[in-house]
Amino acid sequence: xxxxxxxxxxxxxxxxxxxxxxxxxxxxxxxxxxxxxxxxxxxxxxxxxxxxxxxxxxxxxxxxxxxxxxxxxxxxxxxxxxxxxxxxxxxxxxxxxxxxxxxxxxxxxxxxxxxxxxxxxxxxxxxxxxxxxxxxxxxxxxxxxxxxxxxxxxxxxxxxxxxxxxxxxxxxxxxxxxxxxxxxxxxxxxxxxxxxxxxxxxxxxxxxxxxxxxxxxxxxxxxxxxxxxxxxxxxxxxxxxxxxxxxxxxxxxxxxxxxxxxxxxxxxxxxxxxxxxxxxxxxxxxxxxxxxxxxxx
Amino acid sequence: xxxxxxxxxxxxxxxxxxxxxxxxxxxxxxxxxxxxxxxxxxxxxxxxxxxxxxxxxxxxxxxxxxxxxxxxxxxxxxxxxxxxxxxxxxxxxxxxxxxxxxxxxxxxxxxxxxxxxxxxxxxxxxxxxxxxxxxxxxxxxxxxxxxxxxxxxxxxxxxxxxxxxxxxxxxxxxxxxxxxxxxxxxxxxxxxxxxxxxxxxxxxxxxxxxxxxxxxxxxxxxxxxxxxxxxxxxxxxxxxxxxxxxxxxxxxxxxxxxxxxxxxxxxxxxxxxxxxxxxxxxxxxxxxxxxxxxxxxxxxxxxxxxxxxxxxxxxxxxxxxxxxxxxxxxxxxxxxxxxxxx
Amino acid sequence: xxxxxxxxxxxxxxxxxxxxxxxxxxxxxxxxxxxxxxxxxxxxxxxxxxxxxxxxxxxxxxxxxxxxxxxxxxxxxxxxxxxxxxxxxxxxxxxxxxxxxxxxxxxxxxxxxxxxxxxxxxxxxxxxxxxxxxxxxxxxxxxxxxxxxxxxxxxxxxxxxxxxxxxxxxxxxxxxxxxxxxxxxx
Numbered sequence: 001x002x003x004x005x006x007x008x009x010x011x012x013x014x015x016x017x018x019x020x021x022x023x024x025x026x027x028x029x030x031x032x033x034x035x036x037x038x039x040x041x042x043x044x045x046x047x048x049x050x051x052x053x054x055x056x057x058x059x060x061x062x063x064x065x066x067x068x069x070x071x072x073x074x075x076x077x078x079x080x081x082x083x084x085x086x087x088x089x090x091x092x093x094x095x096x097x098x099x100x101x102x103x104x105x106x107x108x109x110x111x112x113x114x115x116x117x118x119x120x121x122x123x124x125x126x127x128x129x130x131x132x133x134x135x136x137x138x139x140x141x142x143x144x145x146x147x148x149x150x151x152x153x154x155x156x157x158x159x160x161x162x163x164x165x166x167x168x169x170x171x172x173x174x175x176x177x178x179x180x181x182x183x184x185x186x187x188x189x190x191x192x193x194x195x196x197x198x199x200x201x202x203x204x205x206x207x208x209x210x211x212x213x214x215x216x217x218x219x220x221x222x223x224x225x226x227x228x229x230x231x232x233x234x235x236x237x238x239x240x241x242x243x244x245x246x247x248x249x250x251x252x253x254x255x256x257x258x259x260x261x262x263x264x265x266x267x268x269x270x271x272x273x274x275x276x277x278x279x280x281x282x283x284x285x286x287x288x289x290x291x292x293x294x295x296x297x
Numbered sequence: 298x299x300x301x302x303x304x305x306x307x308x309x310x311x312x313x314x315x316x317x318x319x320x321x322x323x324x325x326x327x328x329x330x331x332x333x334x335x336x337x338x339x340x341x342x343x344x345x346x347x348x349x350x351x352x353x354x355x356x357x358x359x360x361x362x363x364x365x366x367x368x369x370x371x372x373x374x375x376x377x378x379x380x381x382x383x384x385x386x387x388x389x390x391x392x393x394x395x396x397x398x399x400x401x402x403x404x405x406x407x408x409x410x411x412x413x414x415x416x417x418x419x420x421x422x423x424x425x426x427x428x429x430x431x432x433x434x435x436x437x438x439x440x441x442x443x444x445x446x447x448x449x450x451x452x453x454x455x456x457x458x459x460x461x462x463x464x465x466x467x468x469x470x471x472x473x474x475x476x477x478x479x480x481x482x483x484x485x486x487x488x489x490x491x492x493x494x495x496x497x498x499x500x501x502x503x504x505x506x507x508x509x510x511x512x513x514x515x516x517x518x519x520x521x522x523x524x525x526x527x528x529x530x531x532x533x534x535x536x537x538x539x540x541x542x543x544x545x546x547x548x549x550x551x552x553x554x555x556x557x558x559x560x561x562x563x564x565x566x567x568x569x570x571x572x573x574x575x576x577x578x579x580x581x582x583x584x585x586x587x588x589x590x591x592x593x594x595x596x597x598x599x600x601x602x603x604x605x606x607x608x609x610x611x612x613x614x615x616x617x618x619x620x621x622x623x624x625x626x627x628x629x630x631x632x633x634x635x636x637x638x639x
Numbered sequence: 640x641x642x643x644x645x646x647x648x649x650x651x652x653x654x655x656x657x658x659x660x661x662x663x664x665x666x667x668x669x670x671x672x673x674x675x676x677x678x679x680x681x682x683x684x685x686x687x688x689x690x691x692x693x694x695x696x697x698x699x700x701x702x703x704x705x706x707x708x709x710x711x712x713x714x715x716x717x718x719x720x721x722x723x724x725x726x727x728x729x730x731x732x733x734x735x736x737x738x739x740x741x742x743x744x745x746x747x748x749x750x751x752x753x754x755x756x757x758x759x760x761x762x763x764x765x766x767x768x769x770x771x772x773x774x775x776x777x778x779x780x781x782x783x784x785x786x787x788x789x790x791x792x793x794x795x796x797x798x799x800x801x802x803x804x805x806x807x808x809x810x811x812x813x814x815x816x817x818x819x820x821x822x823x824x825x
Contacts (some may be wrong), residue, residue, distance in 0.1 A: 039792070040775045073776070094779060096772055098717075098792015135789045136752035143750035145790050148783035150739050151732035153681055153700040158674035165671050169666035177655030182650055219639055232637035236597055266535035266639045267595045 025114065035131035036118070037095055039140070042075065042242040047089040047125060048200050054116055054266035057087050061113035061120070071097035073108065095132065102133045194227035195291040202284050217283045218262045224287070228294070235259040247293045254286050303525050306610020307587060310500070310522055314340060314588060317365045317513045324505050324541055325354055325482025326493055334479055334581075334605050335362055336588065339514070340524045341580040344433050345419075351457070357502050359414050359453050366508045366519075367512025368411025368449055368505050371402040373427040375421035376461045377463055381428040387442045403438055411449045411516045418454040420462040426504075429454070433474045449516050469612060476577050477602070478609040505595040507590050532594045539596050539638035544575045545602060546632040547611050555631035557624060560617075565624070574610035583608050595639040604629045695721040701732065711740050731777040735784050738770030742791055749794045762796065767791050 030046040038042060051057070057079065065074050075092040082088045089112070097105055109124040136145055198220040205213045225233040225241070233241050238256070242249045261279060303509040318336045324327060331347075335358070338345045347355045363370035373384060384403045399405075403413065415421075415429060428453070432438055437446045454475070456467070472478070484490055493499055493576060532540070546553045548569030551562040571577075579594075581602040586594045608625050677694055680687050684700035685708070687693070702717035710820050722730065745763035748756045769787035775782055 034816070038783070039786060039789045075776075081641055094776065096775070096788070098789050098795070100793060106683035131582070135786050136793065142790075142793055145793075147739070147746065147790060148740060150703060150706070150736045151511055151783070153684070153696050153703065154729075155681065156674035156677045156694075158671055158678055159673040161667050161674050162478050165664055170665055172657055172660035172664050175653055175660055178653055178659060183654070195716075203678050222637065222714050227638055231634040234596060234600065236600075262639070264726050267531045267533045269495060269531045276653065291645075 025052060025055065025106075025121075027112070027123050027125060029125055029128065031130075033128065037130055037134075038135050039095060041095050041096060041178065042093065043093045045091040045093070045107075045125070045128070045129065047091065047112075049087040049089060049112060049114075049123065051085050051087065052116065052276065053085075053248050054115050055082075056116075058113040058115050058120060062089075063091075063110055064111075068093070070080070071095065072260050094211045097132060099132055100136075101138045102131065105132045106130075109243055144260070193291065193294055194224035195221075195287060198224035198288045199291050201286070202280075202287055209224065210280055212285065213280050214276050216236050216263060217280060217287075218258075220260065220264055221287055221290075222262065225292070247296065248290065251289060251293065254289070258283070258286055298405055300608055303529055304526060305528060306522065310591065313514055316593065319397045320435060320513065321358070321361045321365055324500070324508060325358055326479065327486060327489040328354065328358060331358065331481055333480045334477055334602065337581045337584045337602060338452065338476050339366065339519065340523055340584040340587070341476055341577070342451070342520065343577060343580065344454070344474065345479040346472070346475040347453060347455045347481055348478060348631045349455075349481030350483070352412060353481050354403050355455050355481050356414075356416070358481070359455075360502070361506055363410070363412040364413070364455075364506055364511050365513045366411055366451075366511045366516045367408045367514065368516040369406035370412045370414070371405065371410060372414040372416060373402050374558040375419065375425070377420055378423065379425055379462060381424050384425070384428060385438065385488050390397075392577070399476065400440075403432065403447075403579055404440060408446055408448060410447045411451060411454050412631050413447075413450055414589070415452065417455040417457050419456045419467060421465065423465055423468065426467055448520050472609050473571055473573060475609065476581060477605040488568060526587045528584045529592055530594060532583075534581075535639040536594050536599075539636070540575070540579060540599055542606075542636045542638075543599065543632060544570055547607060548560060550628060550632060552633045553632065555625045555628065555635050557631065560624075564611055565628075567616050570607050570610045574607060578602060578606040600633055603633060659696075683745070689717075690702055693735075695724050695729065699729070703736065706736070706740060711744065715740060727777045731774045731781060731784075734770045734774035734777065735781065735787075738767045738774060739787065741767035741770065746790070746794060764791050766797050768795070 028048045030048075031044065040228070041042070049057070059079065061076055062077060065076060068074050073094040074097065075094050077089065077091050079087055079089040091110065092106060106127050106129040109127055111119055111122045111124055113122050115121070201220045202213075202217045205216055208216070218294065222232070228245060229237075229241050235256075238252075238259070241255075244251060246256065261283070265279075316337055318332055320488075321332050321335075325332065334593060335345060339362070347359070349355055359372075383401060386404065387399045387401050388396060388398050388488070403410065418426070418442050419430070421429075428438070432447070432450070433452050436448060436450050437444050439445075459462075484493065490625075498546060542553070546555060548566065549563075550566065553627070555562065557565070578599065580600040582594055585598040585601055586592070589598070608629050611625065611628065612618075613624065613639075651774060661745075677697060680697055681700050684697075684704035687697050687704070688697060688702040689701060696719055698721045702714045705711075705717060706714035715737065718733050722733050722737070724730075741763045745760050749760045749765070766789060768791050771784050771791060775788065776783045778784075
């Protein structure tokens with residue numbers, strides 16, 4: 001443990017010494033390889049530039065993309081402040097040198113401008129030589145070289161468009177189906193919930209006056225009953241109704257009360273509507289219970 | 298009479314009407330429906346057409362009713378050679394050897410005639426039908442140079458539906474005058490059938506009818522009571538809408554999604570129920586409400602009499618008229634099933 | 640089932656989605672029919688009639704057909720109408736084909752006549768090289784372009800003198816020997 005700590009301490013000291021030495025700007029070039037390039041190849045150079053205190057890169061004066069010489073293009077140059085003193089610069093070249101035999105080519109130095117203490121200074125990348133090889137075998141005479149043919153036109157992606165067309169069309173058709181079933185236009189698809197609908201209608205009536213609300217609410221429940229049974233349900237038909245829809249049988253007493261209330265409301269002229277709002281609430285509760293049974297069916 | 302007087306009158310009469318109904322029910326098995334409808338007809342002051350097979354108890358029913366109502370009861374058999382005159386008078390040579398003219402069945406009892414039973418009405422000629430029409434419509438007949446009135450008269454007719462030969466179909470105008478057309482059928486229930494077959498009580502009709510207290514109803518007062526019933530039973534807006542919808546449905550069933558097989562409903566109906574027909578239906582319905590102890594109508598009152606009061610007033614196109622008996626039932630059921638209330 | 644129902648969107652959203660899908664389907668259906676039509680046209684590029692809104696791929700095919708027929712001038716004209724359009728991939732192909740047109744004209748000349756046609760070869764090769772470079776800038780991995788460009792460099796004057804040179808003898812014009820002067824190039 002003590003040994004390791006002392007090694008770490010020594011490393012730190014060494015790094016500090018290195019820094020003290022490189023107070024002058026200093027540049028390091030990295031490239032993946034320096035051989036096996038051909039005409040058209042891209043060459044990437046990664047530069048790390050150490051700048052002394054108070055020095056900074058003059059970015060407008062950085063080399064801009066374009067031709068470096070008659071066979072070399074500077075394609076891209078990106079830079080990034082890696083830390084207070086270190087700037088990282090990525091350069092991409094493209095080689096357009098036509099050759100007959102393998103040869104060594106040299107990328108000329110690149111001038112990087114920086115400013116220190118109000119004056120501009122430059123630092124140059126080192127010359128970088130690399131191995132370039134021809135694509136056409138060296139011994140081939142010119143008139144024996146077969147040129148590569150023209151580029152062909154591309155087929156239009158009719159098939160994928162067709163697949164997308166079918167996919168979207170089926171999605172739309174599914175949507176239409178779902179909508180239709182939701183509106184009860186497809187018998188058998190998507191069970192209808194007449195009581196749930198009636199509950200929603202009653203709930204929507206909350207702002208109406210109690211009298212109107214009771215009237216419309218009773219009608220809504222009657223309609224739901226008729227939809228459930230397939231025909232209007234009258235008090236005398238309750239037995240048949242429960243026989244056909246035994247799910248609702250537990251609510252028999254409530255159904256009878258509902259028909260009583262409905263009969264009173266609709267047919268008994270001048271019947272005193274006492275506490276209409278209580279009736280409304282009872283009706284809403286009844287409808288909700290019916291909807292619950294309907295869901296469980 | 299004050300309205301409270303009306304109320305007590307109605308309250309007094311209700312048990313009597315129910316008593317008549319129940320005493321008739323004791324004599325006739327499996328006929329609760331027709332008995333209830335006849336009771337309604339009595340208090341609605343309407344005439345009734347009975348239709349049914351031979352020997353199902355139509356005559357017994359009417360005799361029981363006549364006995365219950367009290368008053369004079371007359372009966373005539375329809376035959377092809379029956380002429381209108383035969384109803385009004387008959388001539389014969391009396392014991393002195395002189396020709397004599399006596400009042401016929403209609404006139405015999407004068408204004409006291411309360412039940413007139415026309416048996417096998419479709420065997421009688423159209424001339425007889427038209428006389429009957431007048432009797433039913435106006436409760437009067439012109440004879441011996443003066444008008445005779447029958448304020449308490451109630452006509453029951455009976456139509457044999459088995460035989461079609463040597464019969465005259467009753468014109469629609471005459472049919473429309475009947476408040477109800479009742480179908481009498483032998484009871485379906487096995488226990489009731491056995492009872493009819495083996496209980497000796499039902500074998501001697503005369504003795505059976507003696508069990509009915511004669512004149513349960515003071516028939517003279519019915520004519521006065523009927524309008525009071527009609528006035529006292531009220532109909533709410535919702536009920537009026539329902540009745541209107543029923544009427545509309547007899548005219549345009551397709552509008553209420555009533556369908557029979559794959560018939561074209563617009564082709565089927567020649568004429569829906571008449572205005573008189575529906576007013577008669579409402580009359581019967583009001584009596585039903587009263588008998589039920591209410592002073593307002595509910596849909597069940599109308600539904601209970603809809604078939605009986607309306608079926609014979611809907612007229613089909615001639616093509617379909619031959620299939621009437623099978624179609625009309627489906628039509629009526631369809632209308633009742635499809636017209637919502639409220 | 641109830642769980643599934645909860646996952647489904649509300650009716651308005653469902654309606655909107657359905658409409659959107661309908662719209663997309665219509666769009667793709669139109670695209671599909673257009674592609675089918677254009678693919679049929681591509682199958683017979685010689686018959687393509689060009690209008691202002693002809694797809695550039697069809698123009699490309701028509702140009703290629705013209706070139707195949709030996710009508711290089713028309714091919715060049717057509718290539719140049721679509722040179723600055725479309726995706727980099729398309730532009731690369733156009734540049735490459737233009738370059739090929741130039742190079743295929745220059746190569747036989749060079750191989751047959753050599754330096755005698757110096758001016759024309761020089762001009763044509765210069766044009767070819769420029770186009771190859773443009774293609775390679777768009778796609779450095781275009782190996783065909785690399786290969787042909789290398790060949791273009793090989794035949795670039797001043798070349799290594801050919802063994803049997805009658806340079807002095809059949810020179811047509813003094814200007815023709817000077818690089819970059821018009822000498823009958825295209």
